[in-house]
Amino acid sequence: MDLGISGRKAIVCASSRGLGRGCAEALAQAGCEVIVNGLDAERLDRTADEIARRTGAKVTPVAANVSTREGQEALLAACPTPDILVNNNGGPPRRDYRELDRDAMIDGVIQNMISPIEMIQKVADGMAERGFGRIVNITSITVRMPLAGLDLSSGARAGLTAFxxxxxxxxxxxxxxxxxxxxxxxxxxxxxxxxxxxxxxxxRSVDDIRAAQAGEIPAGRFGTAEEFGRICAFYCSAHAAYVTGQNVLIDGGLYPAAF
Structure with missing residues (x-):
């Protein structure tokens, strides 16, 4: 399917690996010019080169921390008028909530709530003026299905969702x-x-734990960054113009609900 976004410009935050990289590669395959981002400059350059080689797209690496004002400015200097923004960022490490002090909680909220809002503040009005914009925020199933130890990450992402x-x-x-x-x-x-x-x-062995966790998922397996990226690219496409304000579970059926 032609997604109708060839030539569009996309910023994909935290995209040197994992789900962010999957999104960046899928958008590049759809013909977008892509800004990839991460903290490790060497790994980021490799990612940009690999995506460009596989897709033929223009891929620009920006090594920066999107949680900082300087990092956000660097991304927008590389792409002042993005058509697509994929907000992504690492979450706080798993930790018992009793161990979280004020500074840790503030950092977590900056990472997973404030930073994506700041990026949207910087790009959404320009998208509206130009008549096209797609903003996708990568949050987590834990927004709906809390997991002990990830309370800070879940809370910050739920705050982003409500905001x-x-x-x-x-x-x-x-x-x-x-x-x-x-x-x-x-x-x-x-x-x-x-x-x-x-x-x-x-x-227990890693293989045992892995098999047990996969067995809890109705699909019987873990998801991949590649299939996640393709779903992201669809929501960034011309065909998804009538879909907004939605929270889309990509979980192989793990969350047990009808609605």
């Missing part, structure tokens, strides 16, 4: 959409790290 529920709809008449993608158990470094930690704590 944008009204804001996003104010742009709908000008062909700017704002949607959230909620990944479940995706086969990323974060998931693998959690499995290794669980194996170490329990004395």
């Amino acid at each position: 944008l529920a009204g804001v996003g709809r104010t742009y709908a008449s000008r062909n700017v959409t704002v949607n959230n993608l909620l990944p479940g158990k995706m086969d990323t470094d974060r998931l693998r790290g959690g499995i290794e930690a669980a194996a170490s704590a329990s004395g």
